[in-house]
Amino acid sequence: MIGTMARKPVARDAVLDAFEELLIDVGERAATLDAVAKRAGVSKGGLLYHFPNKETLIAATLERLDRLAGEDLDAMAAAPEGAAAYFIRSSLWSDTPMDRSFVAATRLAEVAHEEARRRFAAIQHQWLELIGKDVGPAMAKAVLYMGDGLYFNAMWESGPSGKPGSREADVKELLAAVDRLRG
């Protein structure tokens, strides 16, 4: 039948989304299989049919991050405002799939998950290269770290208390700073 070619069942994606949400909202510790299954609306057994064990679930989450990060890098390279400005702007938590995926992966890296840390380092490296082409290699790290710092701080706000936090003003300041670094 038409539409049957979609490789992944719906439930699988629901589970993946639920895991991501829980990682963001309550942290790795509380993102148990029980909790994930409940939020995804399936039973624990049903979950374990799609992902035989928790590592598989984590691996799938990291693979999604890689895919989204790849797309984001393409957009960054093509951004008319320049890679640096694009990067700063996108460092603001805006609840995109990439944002969610990134923060979720952060939670895993924090718990000392080695594979998550490796993927992170790789993405950071690619960002740095693009920023360097834009503002010059000498100031690239400064820009990269500004964005990371913004992310770092925004993370504490997206807890159970929930609100996206109004950091738009911060972005403006940071963009002004980037301009000064450039010139």
Add this chain to the structure above:
Amino acid sequence: MIGTMARKPVARDAVLDAFEELLIDVGERAATLDAVAKRAGVSKGGLLYHFPNKETLIAATLERLDRLAGEDLDAMAAAPEGAAAYFIRSSLWSDTPMDRSFVAATRLAEVAHEEARRRFAAIQHQWLELIGKDVGPAMAKAVLYMGDGLYFNAMWESGPSGKPGSREADVKELLAAVDRLRG
């Protein structure tokens, strides 16, 4: 006897140190009471004599952070090189008690520990004020986030693989960037 006035027993501090080390090295998940007791060289029962439950242990860890952060703020305010440069320099992982305490607290905040997050926000706010007095309010956030970003990235390196990571070069770049923001 002389020396008896020290408020806290030695074992208590050993436990606190062990907990901090484990948070840094293996993350919150693996920093179990068993592991902490083992590293501190006491039994689990002995540990639970000093800290009736895990929350108490966490609370003591956060209180130590507050004390160290207070001392650090004083040093920052008095730094001859200026608050901003001091801040950037101290954002490099250098294995001081403050560094260790800060990263350990980070691990707790990451796991969605609300009290840890609150303390963090307070410290960040104080840093921002001092930096603002140094480089001006418009560029303060840029400097603060640079330092945070440096910290954020250095954190992934202090895993089981261990090395402090050679980010001294980054600090130089960042200090140059701060100078450009200032002028």
Add this chain to the structure above:
DNA sequence: GTCTATACGCCGATAGAC
């Protein structure tokens, strides 16, 4: 103060019905 022994619940994972 510090230890051993143990209770108890939750987590990840398996077996097997439907």
Add this chain to the structure above:
DNA sequence: GTCTATCGGCGTATAGAC
């Protein structure tokens, strides 16, 4: 494919000996 039932193990915490 998705469910229920259940196991083994581990993590927190308590009781009580020394």
